[in-house]
Amino acid sequence: MKVLVVGSGGREHALTWAIASSPQVTELYCAPGNGGMGEIATLVDIQDSDIDRLVQFAEDKAMDLVVVGPENPLSLGLVDQLTEKGIKAFGPTQAAAQLESSKGYMKDLCADYDIPTARYKRCYDAKEAKDFLSELSAPYVIKADGLAAGKGVVIATDLAEAEGAVDEMFGGKFGDAGDQVVIEEFLQGEEASFFALLDGEHMLTLATAQDYKRVGDGDTGPNTGGMGAYSPALIMTPELCKQVEEEIIAPTVRGMAEKGAPYKGVLFAGLMITPEGPKLIEFNVRFGDPECQVLMARLESDLVPALLATVDGRLDEIDLAWSDKAALTVVMASKGYPGSYPKGTQIKSLPVDRDGELTVFHAGTTRDGGKLLATGGRVLNVTALGATIGEAQARAYAAVDEVDWPEGFCRRDIGWRAIK
Ligand code: AMP
Numbered sequence: 151m152k153v154l155v156v157g158s159g160g161r162e163h164a165l166t167w168a169i170a171s172s173p174q175v176t177e178l179y180c181a182p183g184n185g186g187m188g189e190i191a192t193l194v195d196i197q198d199s200d201i202d203r204l205v206q207f208a209e210d211k212a213m214d215l216v217v218v219g220p221e222n223p224l225s226l227g228l229v230d231q232l233t234e235k236g237i238k239a240f241g242p243t244q245a246a247a248q249l250e251s252s253k254g255y256m257k258d259l260c261a262d263y264d265i266p267t268a269r270y271k272r273c274y275d276a277k278e279a280k281d282f283l284s285e286l287s288a289p290y291v292i293k294a295d296g297l298a299a300g301k302g303v304v305i306a307t308d309l310a311e312a313e314g315a316v317d318e319m320f321g322g323k324f325g326d327a328g329d330q331v332v333i334e335e336f337l338q339g340e341e342a343s344f345f346a347l348l349d350g351e352h353m354l355t356l357a358t359a360q361d362y363k364r365v366g367d368g369d370t371g372p373n374t375g376g377m378g379a380y381s382p383a384l385i386m387t388p389e390l391c392k393q394v395e396e397e398i399i400a401p402t403v404r405g406m407a408e409k410g411a412p413y414k415g416v417l418f419a420g421l422m423i424t425p426e427g428p429k430l431i432e433f434n435v436r437f438g439d440p441e442c443q444v445l446m447a448r449l450e451s452d453l454v455p456a457l458l459a460t461v462d463g464r465l466d467e468i469d470l471a472w473s474d475k476a477a478l479t480v481v482m483a484s485k486g487y488p489g490s491y492p493k494g495t496q497i498k499s500l501p502v503d504r505d506g507e508l509t510v511f512h513a514g515t516t517r518d519g520g521k522l523l524a525t526g527g528r529v530l531n532v533t534a535l536g537a538t539i540g541e542a543q544a545r546a547y548a549a550v551d552e553v554d555w556p557e558g559f560c561r562r563d564i565g566w567r568a569i570k
């Protein structure tokens with residue numbers, strides 16, 4: 151069968167890598183892809199937000215399956231348009247993708263279906279937001295409603311900072327994404343991520359993972375898309391997973407179906423494990439990046455039948471096998487990230503992949519003749535398996551030290567929370 155993967159990050163390289171190993175797949179394309187994906191698939195020069203051209207390409211090539219990695223094309227309705235043309239597409243519809251593209255939509259679903267989450271108010275102007283802030287105590291959580299590339303959340307330590315954030319959001323700092331603002335109560339606890347495939351009716355829980363969001367060692371410095379991850383996440387015990395399935399995921403499946411927007415695709419729940427139990431911080435309508443990299447490293451089953459079953463509403467027929475080993479990935483980024491950084495620096499050498507036990511997934515890379523160049527903020531994901539998280543960590547960092555790229559950096563402590 152012919153498969154197209156849409157996206158160009160480490161997440162999409164990991165998905166492409168898993169899909170490439172399926173005996174069912176005869177032709178594999180990526181749009182636009184990156185320097186690593188080009189080694190295992192044919193790259194197509196179409197950006198992931200160019201919905202019309204993606205649909206045209208999938209139609210011309212008679213794709214059997216399109217797998218959409220990032221949230222942007224999902225919220226632009228790529229899956230709806232492909233489905234209309236009779237092309238199978240993995241990912242939620244535009245309506246269902248509102249679980250990520252509108253924080254207010256997600257919170258209203260929680261209110262309607264008793265899903266545990268932080269107390270909140272959806273605000274349409276600055277006065278309304280400030281009035282609600284005065285009912286809460288510090289720290290304050292202020293969120294732009296729409297997609298803001300992970301930057302639309304402010305945790306303010308005092309009221310003046312909180313009111314400043316409200317003014318900035320309504321003042322257009324995040325464009326249309328800030329037309330509405332959600333104010334929330336601050337939740338205490340440890341964060342964890344939960345992933346499940348949903349087909350509109352059934353759920354299939356995936357392995358657990360935890361990522362490291364801050365740029366600096368010891369969880370310091372600004373937030374990033376994620377500087378590393380490991381799987382399994384020790385905090386997510388089987389009992390806790392069951393509680394999340396019952397209290398958060400199952401009512402979401404039911405609620406979305408009742409709203410006429412049945413959810414199909416992968417649902418990624420960002421959780422706060424509080425003393426009163428797990429509470430939903432946010433939903434993402436896609437795999438986490440870099441969490442996907444460690445999930446794919448541990449997946450032993452063929453991914454393609456699970457993706458097809460998600461699209462077809464047959465997830466009850468699927469069972470996925472996961473390696474007992476731990477996986478850990480270290481993100482190497484361009485010096486300066488998440489601020490500004492130079493583009494086009496050369497990565498002179500990479501460690502060799504070793505029997506699937508060590509894989510370097512690419513994110514912002516491109517091939518220029520014989521050279522491999524860094525083009526993005528997050529550039530490489532050095533991913534290793536090991537008998538324990540500690541062993542996976544040692545292997546990943548040994549491989550990081552083989553990377554010859556003076557303009558890159560990474561955190562040196564990915565996995566510390568689990569290893570401690
Ligand atoms: P979000 O984009 O909604 O996941 O928010 C980004 C980060 O802000 C989360 O990963 C949390 O670390 C933090 N955060 C968001 N909402 C809350 C909340 N209600 N209480 C505490 N921390 C939060």
Ligand code: GLY
Pocket residue numbers: 361375376434437438439440441
């Ligand atoms: N690593 C977090 C995310 O993908 O949103």
